[in-house]
Amino acid sequence: MKKILVTGGAGYIGSHAVVELAQAGYEPIIVDDFSNSKQSVLAGLRDILGHDVPCHDIDCGDADALRGVLKQEGTVAGVIHFAAFKAVGESVQKPLAYFHNNLGSLITLLTVMKEQGIENLVFSSSCTVYGVPDQLPVTEATPTKPASSPYGRTKQMCEDIIHDTAAAPEAGLRAILLRYFNPIGAHPSAKIGELPLGVPNNLVPFITQTAAGLREKLTVFGDDYDTPDGTNVRDYIYVEDLAKAHVVAVRRLLEKKASEAVETFNVGTGHGNTVLEVVKTFEAASGQKLNYSIGPRRAGDVPAIYADATKAAEVLGFKTETSLHDALASAWKWQQALGEAKA
Numbered sequence: 001m002k003k004i005l006v007t008g009g010a011g012y013i014g015s016h017a018v019v020e021l022a023q024a025g026y027e028p029i030i031v032d033d034f035s036n037s038k039q040s041v042l043a044g045l046r047d048i049l050g051h052d053v054p055c056h057d058i059d060c061g062d063a064d065a066l067r068g069v070l071k072q073e074g075t076v077a078g079v080i081h082f083a084a085f086k087a088v089g090e091s092v093q094k095p096l097a098y099f100h101n102n103l104g105s106l107i108t109l110l111t112v113m114k115e116q117g118i119e120n121l122v123f124s125s126s127c128t129v130y131g132v133p134d135q136l137p138v139t140e141a142t143p144t145k146p147a148s149s150p151y152g153r154t155k156q157m158c159e160d161i162i163h164d165t166a167a168a169p170e171a172g173l174r175a176i177l178l179r180y181f182n183p184i185g186a187h188p189s190a191k192i193g194e195l196p197l198g199v200p201n202n203l204v205p206f207i208t209q210t211a212a213g214l215r216e217k218l219t220v221f222g223d224d225y226d227t228p229d230g231t232n233v234r235d236y237i238y239v240e241d242l243a244k245a246h247v248v249a250v251r252r253l254l255e256k257k258a259s260e261a262v263e264t265f266n267v268g269t270g271h272g273n274t275v276l277e278v279v280k281t282f283e284a285a286s287g288q289k290l291n292y293s294i295g296p297r298r299a300g301d302v303p304a305i306y307a308d309a310t311k312a313a314e315v316l317g318f319k320t321e322t323s324l325h326d327a328l329a330s331a332w333k334w335q336q337a338l339g340e341a342k343a
């Protein structure tokens, strides 16, 4: 089986990608420093897959540690790079930590990949590179705009680093950049899911924790935007669908079907939902009445963004398959499993 190194593979999206890679016949190898994940994720992966997934607890920015893993694991056919700090608000408070970690880990990875002759990279990028778009839905050709946070700027810079590295003479790098929209939900088994450490920044874990009684109420950050009901619009993609997009990208690179050294794809559902639509859909999916109130806008929020998902459909043959309702139902099932685990 072809080995695929998954940096950040014990994280939310990374762990779901590990499942899909293994079930597609690849051998995922996790490297993760567990700064934003727990060892319990490995047990969840074992429950789902029926076997342990090799995991190395290292700093992905430590070149010698990465070299050591590759020496131990032998030939790796490709890499999916998830490892990064990703909280928009936190990045405003700690810009240097974000630039150091997010840029440093990518530069280290690319350096070691070049040394080891590993040519294939799938990079976890983000719709935050579009900033506040002038038109909707956004396509891959939509000009990137100055991001609204240091986090978003690290994603823009990482994309540029990958383009310049792939364009260098004898680069030997072929990359696919996947621009995520809003990943939500959990594996159907409820053995893995989103594990926000502390108070959740993101909407859906805050909703499920409120419904579970762990939070008193949800605050909807503003209802005076120019949107159908005044609340922000986002493209909420089920995490399992997003994970499957990574397998498609890995396969495309390993089969050398990419048409250029660096390809970029939006990975979203192709339609937007408002915050209040998410709340109502969650109530229908969970049978739980949600306690929420309207509060002030959150600094840095983009009023509306959702994907034009045509390119992934036409070039990758990838389309999302899961409704917002079912994705939210999986998030609720996972939240309940977490509660039982603590009980």
Ligand code: WQD
Residues within 6 Å of the ligand: 086, 087, 088, 125, 126, 127, 128, 180, 181, 182, 183, 201, 202, 203, 204, 206, 218, 219, 220, 221, 222, 232, 233, 234, 275, 298, 301
């Ligand atoms: C969604 C909507 C909030 C919490 C995220 C990631 C970012 C990137 C894109 C990966 C917004 C509203 C939220 C709450 C609320 N993903 N909200 N009350 O900001 O779109 O960005 O997805 O790269 O890294 O952070 O996601 O879930 O924080 O917010 O009203 O308590 O929910 O205003 O409109 P966001 P989010």
